[in-house]
Amino acid sequence: MSFKVKNNVYWVGKTDWELRNFHGNEYSTHRGSTYNSFLVREDKVALIDTVWQPFAGEFVDLLSKEIPLEKIDVIIANHAEIDHSGALDELMKRIPGKPVYCTTNGVKSLKGHYHRNWNFQVVKTGDRLSLGSKELIFIEAPMLHWPDSMMCYLTGDNILFSNDAFGQHYASEFMYNDLVDQSELFTECMKYYANILTPFSAFVTKKIQEVLSFELPVDLICPSHGVLWRDRPIQIVEKYLAWADNYRENQITIIYDTMWNSTRIMAENFVAGIREADTSVNVKLFNIAHSDKNDVVTEVFKSKGVVFGSPTINRGILTAMAGFLEEIRGLGFKDKKAAVFGSYGWSGESVKMLHDALDSAGWEVVNDGLKTLWNPDDESIGKCVAFGKDICSNFK
Numbered sequence: 001m002s003f004k005v006k007n008n009v010y011w012v013g014k015t016d017w018e019l020r021n022f023h024g025n026e027y028s029t030h031r032g033s034t035y036n037s038f039l040v041r042e043d044k045v046a047l048i049d050t051v052w053q054p055f056a057g058e059f060v061d062l063l064s065k066e067i068p069l070e071k072i073d074v075i076i077a078n079h080a081e082i083d084h085s086g087a088l089d090e091l092m093k094r095i096p097g098k099p100v101y102c103t104t105n106g107v108k109s110l111k112g113h114y115h116r117n118w119n120f121q122v123v124k125t126g127d128r129l130s131l132g133s134k135e136l137i138f139i140e141a142p143m144l145h146w147p148d149s150m151m152c153y154l155t156g157d158n159i160l161f162s163n164d165a166f167g168q169h170y171a172s173e174f175m176y177n178d179l180v181d182q183s184e185l186f187t188e189c190m191k192y193y194a195n196i197l198t199p200f201s202a203f204v205t206k207k208i209q210e211v212l213s214f215e216l217p218v219d220l221i222c223p224s225h226g227v228l229w230r231d232r233p234i235q236i237v238e239k240y241l242a243w244a245d246n247y248r249e250n251q252i253t254i255i256y257d258t259m260w261n262s263t264r265i266m267a268e269n270f271v272a273g274i275r276e277a278d279t280s281v282n283v284k285l286f287n288i289a290h291s292d293k294n295d296v297v298t299e300v301f302k303s304k305g306v307v308f309g310s311p312t313i314n315r316g317i318l319t320a321m322a323g324f325l326e327e328i329r330g331l332g333f334k335d336k337k338a339a340v341f342g343s344y345g346w347s348g349e350s351v352k353m354l355h356d357a358l359d360s361a362g363w364e365v366v367n368d369g370l371k372t373l374w375n376p377d378d379e380s381i382g383k384c385v386a387f388g389k390d391i392c393s394n395f396k
C-alpha cells in the first residue's frame with residue numbers, strides 16, 4: 001500500500017498490525033506500529049528512510065512497483081536503527097552506488113550494522129540538497145534518540161520528516177492525526193516519550209528551540225512511526241516541550257510486588273491516608289509482576305511521587321521489582337519524589353534496598369520507608385494509613 005501525502009510526496013512504508021513487542025521485549029506495542037518511508041518524486045527522486053528488517057523484501061518489491069528503482073536518485077537515512085534502515089541492504093543490492101545521505105554518526109552506525117561501503121554523503125545541520133524546484137534541508141538531531149539521528153525538511157511542501165521524534169507506535173488505517181481516536185493517539189505519544197525520550201529531555205528542548213528559531217513554515221510533521229501530523233502539527237511540538245520540562249500531574253502511583261499479600265495490603269491502606277491529606281490527587285496502584293512495565297513507566301512519567309514496595313526474599317527484593325528499578329534508573333526521571341515500603345518475616349532488607357536503589361538513581365526518597373513484620377495487624381494498618389498521609393504531604 002502507498003498513498004499520496006502531499007503533491008509529489010508519497011508514503012511507501014509498512015503498517016505492522018501484529019507488532020506487540022519492540023526493541024526485543026523492551027517496549028510493548030499494544031496497537032502495533034508503522035515504519036514510515038517516504039518517496040519524494042521531484043525532478044530528482046529521494047527516498048527517506050526504509051522499514052524494519054523483516055519487511056525488507058516486501059518493501060523493496062512494493063517500491064519497485066511504485067517506481068523503477070534505478071529512478072531513485074538519493075536515499076536519506078535519517079536514522080540507522082534497523083526499524084528504519086532495515087531494508088537498506090536489500091535496496092542497495094538493487095541500486096548499488098546511489099548516494100546515501102546521513103550524519104557522520106550515521107555512517108558509523110550504518111557501517112556497524114551492515115558492514116558495507118555504500119556511497120555515503122555526510123550532511124550536517126543547514127546543508128541543502130536540491131531536488132529541482134524544492135530542496136531538502138538537513139537538521140542533525142543527536143540523541144533524539146540515537147547519536148546518528150537526523151531530520152530533514154522539504155521546502156515548498158513545508159514538511160518536516162522528524163524520524164522517531166513525534167512518533168507513536170500506533171497502527172491505523174487512518175494515517176493522519178485528525179482522523180484517529182485522540183485518546184488513543186495521545187496515550188501512545190506519551191508512552192513513546194516516557195519510555196524512549198525521557199533520558200534525552202534536555203536535548204529535546206534544545207533541538208525544538210533550535211528548529212523553531214529557523215522559522216520554517218511547517219504544514220506537516222511526518223515522523224517515522226504512526227500517524228502524520230497535518231492538523232495543527234505544532235500541537236505535538238507543544239506537548240514535547242511540556243513533557244521535556246520534568247512533566248508531572250497531580251498523581252501518586254504505588255508500585256509493588258507481593259508474595260503472600262502483606263505488601264499488597266500495605267499498599268492498599270496507603271490510599272486512605274493519601275485521601276485524608278488530599279482529596280483531589282489521582283492515586284493508582286500496580287502490582288508490577290502482573291502489569292505491563294511500559295504502561296507503568298508512563299504512569300511514573302505522569303506522577304509527582306511514586307511509592308515502591310517489595311517484601312524481603314533471600315535478603316533482597318522480588319525480581320519483577322528489581323527489573324523495574326533498573327528501568328527507572330536508566331530513564332533518569334527528574335523532579336519526582338519516592339517512598340518505599342515492604343513486609344518481612346525475619347531479616348527485612350528490602351526497604352533499605354529499595355531506598356538505596358532509588359537514591360542512587362537520583363530520586364528524592366522522602367523518608368526511611370515503612371516495614372511491616374508478617375501480616376499487617378490493626379496497628380500496622382494504622383501505621384500504613386499514617387504513612388500514606390505523611391508521604392502525600394511530602395510529595396507536594
Ligand code: FEO
Pocket residue numbers: 079081083084145146164224225
Ligand atoms: Fe530509533 Fe524507530 O528507531
